[in-house]
Amino acid sequence: MDTQSYLPVQPGVGMEENFLSLDDILLSHERLPIRTECSFPRLGFLDKSSDSQDIPEGTKMELPLWLSKGLYEKKRRVLSVELPKVYREGWRTVFNADPNVVDLHKMGPYYYGLGSQMLHFDSPENPEIAQTLLQTFMGRFRRNMDSSQNAYNEDTSALVERLDCLEKALFSSGQSGLNSFQSWEKGRASQLTASSLVLNYRKRKINDIQP
Amino acid sequence: MDASEVEFLAEKETVKIIPNFSLDKIYLIGGDLGPFNPGLPVDVPVWLALNLKQRQKCRIVPPAWMDVDKLEEMRDLERKEDTFTPVPSPYYMELTKLLLNYASDNIPKADEIRTLVKDIWDTRIAKLRLSADSFISQLEAHAKLDNLTLMEINTIRAFLLDSLNCMYKLRSNQQPGSSKGQFTDF
Known part of the structure; x- marks a missing residue:
């Protein structure tokens, strides 16, 4: 059984993000191509390519997901978001033809989440x-x-390198099932081992605590 | 659930032993056991049988299904059928491992039995994976898990549940009108 010192919050995957999920925090920093629909006065410093003080209407630039999501509004057109190219028609045909050949890690790595x-x-x-x-x-x-269910005791880096982050999490849960079964079958489960928490725990010295 | 926890549950199954000591009936919370008389077969749970066996106080009589001919028949049937065939015991894998590890001298052709049970297991796991895949690709909502044992479900549970969870969320994306899909404004 694998024990961890904390329980990571799973990514939300769908339209809602999990506030405390590390994956979702990283996901919210993905950059999206946008086009401004009104001018942003005195925010010219955000766009490094121009020297003007304002961002004029109709500028094309990239903003992180969290910012575009906050600024986007259906009624007041502040900005319009363009689809990143992996979600456009051309790539969608590729995904529909054979999803297995695509390197989602290079495309994403948060393909499903984004x-x-x-x-x-x-x-x-x-x-x-x-x-x-x-x-x-x-x-x-x-x-x-x-x-994930067959790779026992071997290097899995070649198997996971083309997987999206979500699939990687699934892969590791499949591996944990396989590993616990294999270690039971080999009789290793009946041996008692010290918890990893105990092994990592070192006695604190008084000098470390006092500044 | 851990594989060793499944094994723990399997140890409640009864097995016949032939003791070589005598003891009156013993009264336990789980039920009464015994009385034990030398040479007279008696039904006890596996955990007790293994304990007595390790102290060389008994001989274990293997269950009726733990027999090369019967297992071969089962393996062929399992390979022929597309669905899961009924297994002799809901804990066949665990019992085979426990009994063969601790009492292989009481079981004739122990090695062949081990190989046969492993063959059956592999066939069933391959089927399980095939049906999990068709379950996913046909977007089914429920499945009947007839004749599957706890250990088999346990090996795939973590993976399957996580995948179904992801799939549920990706599917709920398709109905943007649902209240769950709406994102709350900051």
Whole structure:
């Protein structure tokens, strides 16, 4: 049984993010291509490529997801968000053709998470994006399951390098099932071992505590 | 759930032993055991049988299904059928491992039995994976887990549940009108 000193919060995956999930925090820093729909006075320093004081209307720039999500509003058009190219028509055809050949780590690494977040921006292609995300996940499921349930005691870095972060988490939960079964079968589960917490614990010296 | 916890549950199964000592009936919370007379077979839980065996106080009679002919028949049936066939005991894998590890001298053809049970296990796990895949690819909502044992479910549980969870969320993206999908403004 693997014990950890803390329980990480799982990513929210869908339209909602988990506030305390480290993956979702990293995800919210992904950059999105946007186009400003009104001028932003005195925010010119955000756009490094121009020297003007303001950001004029119609500028194309990149903003992190958290900022675009906060600024985006359906009624007052502040900015419009363009789809990153992996979610556009061309790549969607690739994903629908054979999701197994795509290197999602290079594309993402938060392909599913970012794709679900893109649905906030009311693009007309939303239903297709949601459909492609689901199809991609289903198409890659079998390979992910087989590799996670069969790779025992071997280097898995080649297997996980093309996986999205979400799939990596699934892979490791598949591995934990396999490892616990294998260690039981080999009789290693019946041996008592010290908890990793105890092993990591060192006695505190009085000098370390007092400044 | 850990594999060793499943093993713990399996130790409640009864097995026949032939003791070589005599003892009156013993009264335990889980039920009464005994009386033990030398040479007379008696049913006891596996944990007690293994303990007595390790102290060389008994001989274990292997369960009826732990037999090369029967297991071969089962293996062939398992390979032929597309669905899961009924297993002789809900804890066949655990019992085989426990009994063969501690009492292999009481079980004829122990090595062959070990290989056969492993074959059956591998066939069933392959089927389990196949059905999990079709479960996912056909977007099913429920599945019947007839004839699956706890240990088999346990090996795939973590992975399958996490995947289904992700899939549920990706599917709920497709209905943006639902209240869960709406994001709250900052």
